Amino acid sequence: MTAPFDVLTPDLAMEAVREAFALDLEGIWIPYPSYVNRVYGLRTTEGRDFVAKFYRPGRWTTEAIREEHSFLAELAEAEIPVASPLADSEGDTLPALVLETGDGRETRYPFALFPRRGGRGFDAETDEDWLRLGRLAGRVHAVGARRPAEHRATFRPGLLTEYLRELEREGLPHPECRAEFFEAAEEARSILDPLLANARLLRIHGDFHRGNILDRPGEGLLLMDFDDMAMGPAVQDLWLLLPGPSDECAREFALILEGYEEFRPFDPRESALIEPLRFLRMIHYLAWQARQRRDSGFLRHFPDWGSRAFWIKETEDLKDQLRRVDSGR
Known part of the structure; x- marks a missing residue:
């Protein structure tokens, strides 16, 4: 059996982001430590940094992911610091990449793009x-x-x-x-x-x-x-x-x-x-x-x-x- 992410290569992920969001990306990707999803750090030729998250197929329904995005939008509107997903060229925060797996079946990989937000780790001391x-x-x-x-x-x-x-x-x-x-x-x-x-x-x-x-x-x-x-x-x-x-x-x-x-x-x-x-x-x-x-x-x-x-x-x-x-x- 083909594991859910075995056919999703970083190059395919980058190309999907490039097409969906009309971005001119550098050819460098940085894998983030995530075992549930596949997460990559990307940079445009203009020096803007983003994080692309490809959701594990079958773990969430499309409706469930959209509820996550909706909650983030509400929190951002309330001026609570969160990283909200960006809309693609069609106004959607959840495009998808469809790939054929080794057994000839098609697998749908929903993904989202976030602005990269840096900061320091927070340890409560006082x-x-x-x-x-x-x-x-x-x-x-x-x-x-x-x-x-x-x-x-x-x-x-x-x-x-x-x-x-x-x-x-x-x-x-x-x-x-x-x-x-x-x-x-x-x-x-x-x-x-x-x-x-x-x-x-x-x-x-x-x-x-x-x-x-x-x-x-x-x-x-x-x-x-x-x-x-x-x-x-x-x-x-x-x-x-x-x-x-x-x-x-x-x-x-x-x-x-x-x-x-x-x-x-x-x-x-x-x-x-x-x-x-x-x-x-x-x-x-x-x-x-x-x-x-x-x-x-x-x-x-x-x-x-x-x-x-x-x-x-x-x-x-x-x-x-x-x-x-x-x-x-």
Whole structure:
């Protein structure tokens, strides 16, 4: 079976961008580290820098990607620093490249072009830094709460089970770990699902950690990479900012909430979701890796993924996280 990106070469990607956006590009491309999508840095002969993102075929529907673009446009209109996709020569932010794969089938690669926005990585060190992070999240959620997203992933009861079934269909994890792995996951699910059933959902970033935030002097904090935009509880974006488990970060979380509530209220009951959501993210990440493990680029970087030793460690990490989930009940 041909992996989704095996036929998409950088040269083909550059040509697609050149044609769609009528740009005179230099013949140099810079690959960005992304395993879900293919992302390239490009420069025009005039010295303007762009980032082209080719979305993984089949992961999102066209409607889901357009909801991401619409959310970005709303945030930009609200003067929240984000990188919004540019419209092509026909006014569309989501053109597509169609290529024939080795089995004779055609594969559609939607792509978008963004202005390259530089900045410094942001490490929160002072109280004001944590307040700034909370304010950024509050501003984003104030816009996100205006309307729902109908085609994005939703944090709902049963989501953890879907990821587990996906792993099970692939014959994962390793047989020696399988019973312990699924036993821990089922216990976590029994705690997570009732909490999600009562949570208020809104459009969230979904991957709101500090690696996706740049500090741009004179502009403020720039929020990047809305790939995981979803309908979820507000706390999903907030706990990802914490430097460790919730019981070790009470002060940082309080400062985040102080900044957040300058723009919208926070339901304190959502705090009970933090460690169950961390467990969910661990399972989600394993399912995400499983989908990509046949890609040559993934295997080069993670040659030991899926081994017996790998699954033993992952199972032990899940059991450790389950203990945190249990202790927070």
